Amino acid sequence: MTLTLTPFIQLDGKAEEAIRFYEQALEAEVVFKQTFGDAPADPERPMPDSLKGRVAHSVLKVGDAELFVADSETESSERPGSLVCVCISTADVARSQRLFESLSRGGRVDMPLQPTYFSPGFGVVTDKFGVVFQIFTKRD
Template identity: 55%
Template sequence: MILQMTPFIMLDGNAKEAIQFYEKALHAKVLFTQTFGEAPISSESPVPENIKERLAHSVLKIGEADLFVADNTPDQPHQGGNAVYICITTNDMEEAHQLYDSLQQEGQVSFPLQETHFSPAYGIVTDKFGVTFQIFTKKNE
């Protein structure tokens, strides 16, 4: 049996911008994107003009993990991304600092990247899209 959990970030019209940001900040590779306007046409429920350019689905590859990013439709209430944290784990201090520095640009620091009893470099930052990331560096044993 295979069980996989994939973080899915829902945004309010700025998913394409977020993907560009994650390409730089997290070295994400875009595997797939589709706007609502690119979806198969249905005469029973046509796509409204005001959402055709919104991103219906995307798949990003970050290291060994997948991340889904999309826009909600205007009739869906939007909530910030802090209901779920995304924990990025690395064993490289330099990479931890680079990820933390990139994600905090125009974002907000909740817990400065620092040594803790469980990690040589751990921090929490909410990016400019309201998504909260934990940067966790494994101890070298």
């Protein structure tokens, strides 16, 4: 069973600038980029115009590794600069659920593991040491 850990840098409105910087500084290649505005509309949770241009997710290829860069969904006084978290990718929801439950013991669930438009099982948890993990299940 494959398990991948990827560094994920979240910024407060500066992701686009950071991506351009990493393209030069790290010779990174952008292999995927999506804004919040590119996501399917959710009538129960309308998106403010100020969020639509922010980077929801990007994947940069740096040598043989990947680096994820995105903007936070909302401006936050808790994270005035940036947040580095770890994205754990698995191939099945059951394994994602086990990892999510293990990491949440003594920690905090920030977003329950659930199906989303981009994953059959995605969630965010902060472990008891304050490290943020995104659990991402790949589509078949």
